[in-house]
Amino acid sequence: MTIKFLAQDDRPREKFLLKGKSSLSDSELLAIIMGSGSRDESALELARKILISVGNNWNQLSLLSVKDLMKFKGVGEVKAISIATALEIGRRRAGQEVSEKPVISNSNDAYNVFRNQLSDLRTEEFWAVFVNQSNKIIHLSRLTQGGISQSVVDVRILFKTALDHLATGVIIAHNHPSGSLKPSREDMTITQKIKEAGKFLSVQLLDHLIITQDSYFSFSDEGLL
Incomplete structure (x- = not known):
């Protein structure tokens, strides 16, 4: 047979x-x-x-x-x-030893991951780092590219990516080509939208960073999460 x-x-x-x-x-x-x-x-x-x-x-x-x-x-x-x-x-x-995945312990660790991707751009982009329960990075992804002043992220794509990689936490970031670290109204809105959506899917929003050429703003550090 x-x-x-x-x-x-x-x-x-x-x-x-x-x-x-x-x-x-x-x-x-x-x-x-x-x-x-x-x-x-x-x-x-x-x-x-x-x-x-x-x-x-x-x-x-x-x-x-x-x-x-x-x-x-x-x-x-x-x-x-x-x-x-x-x-x-x-x-x-x-x-072969399994390579150790970087751990994000604070906003500065997250900034060091994102700054090479975002600090020198002339247009706005939206990125996300997905982590496991130990806050080890399991995936880094650019989600959107936009104009000079705004890049709109699709929350569905964000969480589909999180679920595809079995992530338990996510840190999002976007750049301000203008150099301003002040969050816009849209930044505040999308942050809360992602935070609330994450609660239903057990994927915690750990931080949202705004990146400029030489600095960053952390929603978590400023108590905005």
Whole structure:
């Protein structure tokens, strides 16, 4: 029985798409890497046979050479290289340290993130930093570009981005090309609108910065949140 005749939930690629990569068994992952089986057995059956031969241990499988893998019926040079390559990628990934994400502890930290993006612009732009529960940055995004005096942000896009990245907090910022740090009426309105919308989605507005060429204004520091 080949993979195309299996129930949809049992097809590794379809299962990957329907249920996510963590739902796949080791043999299903290996079957996807190989892509196909032999005339006599499916990729899934061949994957099970290979894994059983090494005690279902990825570390032991990684010790097999291309020639060792090619001893299994249905595993040619291309499949053997694909398996060895996937295992080598896993080895290198395990050896790399996960880079530490910057943490925003105060308005000055946020300013240091935004100033390279906003301080020297001649037109107004609206940016956002999305953070997790530890206030570590998980995404930085420009949301709008506008004219000299105003850039209107779409609150729906802001929170869609937050939800897409599983953010629990957001810090927004825009620049004033005029050099004025005084919030406009529109700045005050959009800040409150975003703050209230965030309450319903459990995404807290942590601060709103107005950036000029050499300074900034923090809504949080000024007690305006």
